[in-house]
Amino acid sequence: MRELVLVGIGTGNPDHLTRAGEAAIRAAEVILVPRKEGKGDLADLRLAICRDLGVEAKVRLFDLPVRDASGDYRAGVDAWHDAIAAAWVAALPPEAGTVALLVWGDPSLYDSTLRIADRLSPAPRIRVIPGITALQALTAAHAIPLNRINATVLITTGRQVRDHGWPEGADRVAVLLDGETSFLSLDPDGLTIWWGAFLGMENEILVHGPLSQVAETIVRVRAEARAAHGWIMDTYLLERG
Numbered sequence: 001m002r003e004l005v006l007v008g009i010g011t012g013n014p015d016h017l018t019r020a021g022e023a024a025i026r027a028a029e030v031i032l033v034p035r036k037e038g039k040g041d042l043a044d045l046r047l048a049i050c051r052d053l054g055v056e057a058k059v060r061l062f063d064l065p066v067r068d069a070s071g072d073y074r075a076g077v078d079a080w081h082d083a084i085a086a087a088w089v090a091a092l093p094p095e096a097g098t099v100a101l102l103v104w105g106d107p108s109l110y111d112s113t114l115r116i117a118d119r120l121s122p123a124p125r126i127r128v129i130p131g132i133t134a135l136q137a138l139t140a141a142h143a144i145p146l147n148r149i150n151a152t153v154l155i156t157t158g159r160q161v162r163d164h165g166w167p168e169g170a171d172r173v174a175v176l177l178d179g180e181t182s183f184l185s186l187d188p189d190g191l192t193i194w195w196g197a198f199l200g201m202e203n204e205i206l207v208h209g210p211l212s213q214v215a216e217t218i219v220r221v222r223a224e225a226r227a228a229h230g231w232i233m234d235t236y237l238l239e240r241g
């Protein structure tokens with residue numbers, strides 16, 4: 001492999017794909033797509049994009065290895081990333097020069113594709129085509145700026161909020177990867193939330209307001225949507241003061 005192009009495809013809306021992304025997918029000799037992501041509607045999006053662009057014939061499917069969660073977390077993730085890099089290589093035809101990988105949102109945000117790509121040997125040239133992140137989809141959906149004037153935004157995960165509370169020095173906190181409505185672990189007094197699920201998708205859901213008033217609504221709406229779809233992805237921004 002001479003070049004690996006990571007194409008950010010946005011958060012589930014086929015229209016999030018940029019012209020640069022489209023051009024990179026068309027130009028690639030091979031497009032690597034995981035056979036199954038285990039999340040119903042999500043699994044087919046990459047293939048649908050390739051079909052729409054008429055490049056289905058260049059797709060090579062690979063089986064996404066399963067992470068061993070039994071031992072040490074870091075060691076498990078390292079071994080898993082090794083296995084994914086090996087699965088990419090195994091799925092490639094020997095003559096593959098330029099390979100494209102379609103990455104959810106953007107490769108810079110809570111995504112390990114760049115770390116996995118670092119394991120390839122010999123190392124190909126890595127190129128990134130940026131995509132719309134869940135955070136951008138959230139602020140766009142609510143029509144708000146990410147930051148207040150001259151203020152600090154901190155991006156974190158649900159687990160960090162649960163384990164460590166409100167981060168020191170932040171006026172706003174953006175939370176991804178939260179399967180457990182971790183905002184419930186914070187004192188809601190003086191906090192405002194902008195919450196969104198299925199951002200950019202047909203079934204997008206938005207809730208905004210003082211946390212003390214809307215927390216219960218979010219918990220209920222989230223549970224209902226999760227039951228209806230079998231999965232959910234949500235992202236939110238909290239503001240203090």
Ligand SMILES: C[S@@+](CC[C@H](N)C(=O)[O-])C[C@H]1O[C@@H](n2cnc3c(N)ncnc32)[C@H](O)[C@@H]1O
Nearest residue numbers: 011105106109133134176177198199233234235
């Ligand atoms: C592994 S991270 C990937 C983030 C992605 N690279 C990005 O740029 O947005 C997955 C998390 O992104 C957020 N996310 C991704 N797509 C989303 C969507 N359509 N609606 C709401 N949140 C989304 C959720 O917080 C989810 O737990």
